[in-house]
Amino acid sequence: MQLPAGLPVALPALTSTLPLRPPLNACQALEVQQHAAICPAYSYPFLWTEDESGGVLGGLGLNLNLNWHRLPDPVLAYLVLKQKLEERERQAELAGAEEVSESRDPGHLARSGTVPVTESLNDSEDGSSVSLEEGTHSQAKEEPRRSTHSGSESESKSPWTEPPGPGSSCRRAARGVPSQSEHCVFTHTAFNNRLGLALVTTRETVRMLAAQPPLNGVNTSSSSAQPQPGLHGSATNQGGSSGSGGGGGGADALYTAKEIPGKGxxxxxxxxxxxxxKIxxxxPAVMVDDEAWRGMRRAELQVLVGMAVGGLSEGLKKEFVSLDSSGSDDTGSGQNGSGSDGGGKGMENGQGRREYxxxxxxxxxxxxxxxAGGHDNGDGVVHVRGGVGGKVKEKDFHAVFPEVSRLNHDCAPNLGYYFDSATLSQKVYAVRDIxxxxxxxxxxxxxxxxxxxRQSxxxxxxxxxxxxxRCTLEPHLLAESDDRVAQMQQxxxxLDDYSSTSTAATPERAELLVILYELEHLxxxxxxAYYRAALEWNGVGDAARAAKYAxxxxDKGLLLRGEDRPFVKSMRELxxxxxxxxxxxxxxxxxxRESEAEGGSREGDTNR
Ligand SMILES: C[S@@+](CC[C@H](N)C(=O)[O-])C[C@H]1O[C@@H](n2cnc3c(N)ncnc32)[C@H](O)[C@@H]1O
Known part of the structure; x- marks a missing residue:
């Protein structure tokens, strides 16, 4: 069954009143459809996000007093839930309510190759958000401009450009998206020390993005450094880029790019x-709106991606097209070689296939x-939450960070990463000594x-x-490893079942989970696992042990997910x-309560 497009990567916060996770062990036996569950045992519906193999990463539940039994269809349930949430948002706004708080979420950060992937923690994506600073509202309403400006001083200073040719840089998303809105190519030429940032998104979204601190100035360089495209994670340079926190070229570089046998x-x-x-x-060099990514025909998207790359600075363009494209079934590499003549116009040369x-x-x-204080024209999948003095919104993109792109995969990696929306940067940290x-x-x-x-x-x-x-263990050790994974999932x-019927969760079980993560070097x-152990110890009233795990x-969660996460707030509160x-x-x-109730009913039985 198809759910409406744009189904929650992150829905508005729902769990202010419920520190609940989807009790899927209860729901699974009943009826679970993609991202919505019918769980007659519960009085509220659930929506959740999943990893690519269907593992549940986090869920959202809300007691909306819906008669769930009358909503046997997840699609309908989703729509009703969404509508209820919107109502609630409006009411909260009217009441001038504080932003709905959140108790948990699936922290996700997905590498979005053919198979988008999500990492988890019970901690929703929609934590408190970047708030717009005073004085940026006018810019929020400013239209992105074409590169040829002749008007006012402020116009001539705009860093935003669109490729020339009316409409040529725009296409409509056609499939499975709510609004079939027009997506265009926009370039912010000043971003990242004038290396540039290209976006494929709607005008409305770029207007809101333009008000974001990393993009709301003409000169968005984080330092006074000159543009250094060659250092931007280039394979031929020592690691690091102008935006780097820890690599950098030169003698004190933390890493260098090398050919790794079998991996490029x-x-x-x-x-x-x-x-x-911090590594x-x-x-980012290019960001494509998730709605365009999913909804646009491939040939059209290719063209836009090709144009987007074409709008970057020469150095960054070259670097972009030199990146690996083997994850695509058709990279155009045969035709394009290093891609668009080393960074030329994707459109003219292979219709952006290489760039795509x-x-x-x-x-x-x-x-x-x-x-953004501005209006919402319903354009795209924008998740809206009530906020003080305006609407807080979020939107998913697929972004390439050239510097990060040279990192290969490992099933027990030594680095973790998260996207910091406030700075539009991908932060990468060492998770163990290296x-x-x-x-x-x-x-x-x-x-x-x-x-x-994992392999598939x-x-x-x-x-x-x-x-x-982890993938090349001896067969008997591999079986152990797989067993541990199964135990972790169980x-x-x-532990994520907070319902009153749950009896299995104990602090000891949570500590076992910690050990399993350690044994798998995860x-x-x-x-x-620390998060769950903290909750379980607190759940039985052991504040000292709870504090240890919190x-x-x-300590680890901040590196891997950043400050702006509900689980961080929750642990701080604890x-x-x-x-x-x-x-x-x-x-x-x-x-x-349960044993009292049981005692009561037994008494009742005896009296009968
Ligand atoms: C994001 S790129 C990583 C950098 C890439 N090796 C390069 O030369 O630019 C992803 C590609 O790297 C290769 N790769 C990454 N991890 C690998 C691994 N563990 N084993 C083999 N190939 C790997 C695959 O070709 C994959 O499509």
Whole structure:
């Protein structure tokens, strides 16, 4: 069954009143359709996000007093839920209510090759967002302009351009998207020390983006440095770029690009790197609206991507087309060689096939959160939440960060990353100590999956067979590893069941989960286990142990997800006052209530 397009990558926050996760162990036995579940045992519907193999990453539930039994169709349920949420948003706004708070979410950051992938934590994407600063509103309403300006001074200073030729840089998304809106190519020439940023999106979205701090000035360079396209993660240069936080060229570079047997180019540590070191703070070169990505015919999208790349600075253009495009089934590489004559006009040369191939192989799915006081013309999948003094919105894009693009995959990677919407940058951190000579890696797929699933995702998304240490264990060790993964999945289901019928979740089970993450060397996700352990200990009223895990969760989680996450807020609140946290003794209270109820009903039986 098809759900409406744009189904929640992140829906508006729903769980302010419910620290609940989808009790899928209850729902699975009943009826689960894609992102919506019919769970007669519960009085509210659920929507959730999934990783690419169908693992549940996070869910949203809301007691809307819907008669769920009358909504046996997930599509209908989704629409009704959405409508209810919108109503609630409007009411909250009218009441001048504070932004709806959030207790959990699926932290996701997806590399969006053929198979978009999501990493998880029960912590929704829609945390508090970048708020628009005073004085930027007028710019928010300013139309992006063509490159030839002749008007006022402010016009001539605009960094926004559209390729010439009315309509030539626009196409309509046609398939499965709500609005079939027109998407165009826009270029911000000043972005990232004038290396540029090209966007394929709607006019409305670019108007809102233009008000974002990283894009709202003419000169958006983070330093006074001159443009340095050659340092932007170029394979031939030592790592780092003008936007880099830790690589940089020269003697103190953390890494260098090298040919890695069987993998093409990769990045290799040139000196010891401590866990927690920032490796990159990379800016995107091209961002394609998720609606265009999913809804536009491929040939049309190719043309727009080709044009988008054509609008970048010469250096960045060259760098972009030199990136790997092997994840695409048709890269045009035979025809285009290094692509568009080393960075030429994608349209004229292979209709952007090469550029599109690079996009498919290297793009990450990212969520831009932005605030805008302006109107919403219903253009695209914009998730709206009530906020103070305006609407907070977010939108998904597929973004290529050339510097990050040379990182190869490993199923137990030594780096983690997250997209920082406030700076439009991909932040990459070491999740464990790394020795000189070690390859720097990230994961392209959900690593909490058995080897066969990881392999099949990698194959369908990027056409390679993974030979990482976790994938090449001796058969008996591999079986152990797969067993651990199955146990992790089971434990997560148990621990994520906050319903009153849950009996399996205990702090000991949560600590077992921590151990399993450690045994699988999944440093990149271990904060998830710490989070659950903190909640479970608090859930039985052990504030000291809860605080220990909350600290560990913050220590790792901040590196891997950033500050702007509900789980971070939740752990901070727990540390501040465990007894005031929603989870305080929640397991004990529930069990007490249950046994009281049981006792009562037994008494009733006896009396009868
Ligand atoms: C984002 S690029 C990574 C950098 C790429 N190696 C390069 O030369 O630019 C993704 C591509 O790298 C290759 N790759 C990444 N990880 C790999 C791995 N673990 N084993 C083999 N190939 C890998 C695949 O060809 C994949 O499509």
């Amino acid at each position: 180019l990769g990045l290799v540590a040139t000196r010891p790197i401590r866990a927690g070191t 990159m703070d990379a800016r 191939g690079v996009m498919v192989t290297n793009a990450f799915r990212v969520t831009v959160k932005f605030a 020795l000189p000579g070690e390859e720097l890696t990230v994961s392209y797929v959900d690593v909490i999956q058995p080897r066969s699933i 995702r990698l194959h369908s998304g990027w056409s390679f067979a993974c030979t990482c240490p 434990l997560r289901r148990e 440093h990149v996700r271990i904060y998830e 600290r560990l969760c913050l 540390l501040k006052d465990a007894k005031a946290h929603w989870s305080w003794r929640f397991r004990v209270k529930k069990r007490q």
